[in-house]
Amino acid sequence: ETGVTQTPRHLVMGMTNKKSLKCEQHLGHNAMYWYKQSAKKPLELMFVYNFKEQTENNSVPSRFSPECPNSSHLFLHLHTLQPEDSALYLCASSQDLLSRNTEAFFGQGTRLTVV
Amino acid sequence: AQSVTQLDSHVSVSEGTPVLLRCNYSSSYSPSLFWYVQHPNKGLQLLLKYTSAATLVKGINGFEAEFKKSETSFHLTKPSAHMSDAAEYFCVVSDLEGGFKTIFGAGTRLFVKA
Numbered sequence: 001e002t003g004v005t006q007t008p009r010h011l012v013m014g015m016t017n018k019k020s021l022k023c024e025q026h027l028g029h030n031a032m033y034w035y036k037q038s039a040k041k042p043l044e045l046m047f048v049y050n051f052k053e054q055t056e057n058n059s060v061p062s063r064f065s066p067e068c069p070n071s072s073h074l075f076l077h078l079h080t081l082q083p084e085d086s087a088l089y090l091c092a093s094s095q096d097l098l099s100r101n102t103e104a105f106f107g108q109g110t111r112l113t114v115v
Numbered sequence: 116a117q118s119v120t121q122l123d124s125h126v127s128v129s130e131g132t133p134v135l136l137r138c139n140y141s142s143s144y145s146p147s148l149f150w151y152v153q154h155p156n157k158g159l160q161l162l163l164k165y166t167s168a169a170t171l172v173k174g175i176n177g178f179e180a181e182f183k184k185s186e187t188s189f190h191l192t193k194p195s196a197h198m199s200d201a202a203e204y205f206c207v208v209s210d211l212e213g214g215f216k217t218i219f220g221a222g223t224r225l226f227v228k229a
Contacts, residue, residue, distance in 0.1 A: 004158065043205065043219035090158055098209060098217040101166050103149065106158030 003027045006091050006107035014115055021076040021110045023091030031097050032074040037088040050097050081114045117142045119208045121220040129228045134193040136223045138206035148189040149207040201227045
């Protein structure tokens, strides 16, 4: 285990549902990330938080809404998703923002299926 | 602009034979390079990283990678594959260009045959 925990592991939701993904880390890290991993596509960075403040929104549609109440917790609120949003959503954390010497620690991901 | 290319989407080897996963990068500065591994239904785990020290980097589980600036490559190797090495491997470049950016390759899936 890497110290980054994501729940739920699997989620099936309809296009009109509202759901939330949760990520928790007890590594004392200051930066947290949401990534989207789709089949046959590179890992896509969605959001970056550093010391609870959002530092990057990588042109993500507003149907994805992140929340970072403290440095240990990160949420991704989902609303009126599309079938093409089905993917593995990975949360990661790092001591500081990813840089030359900083590695990321990943959770196991939430497998999301939108029906 | 920085980029990373993993030259093979799939690699298949027999158990006990060498593994070579290829990665080429493009960077304007002096990048850091990483290899991550993702086993089925797991998150990504760091295998090794290069940060401008020794060009031959040793990682976990017997993997190593060599940074070759002249070839802009950072290929991952292992002398003898084990069944447990079957996974997806990601090459990652991190650079200063335009503020620190971390770019993931598309991944190479490694199959290991008994």
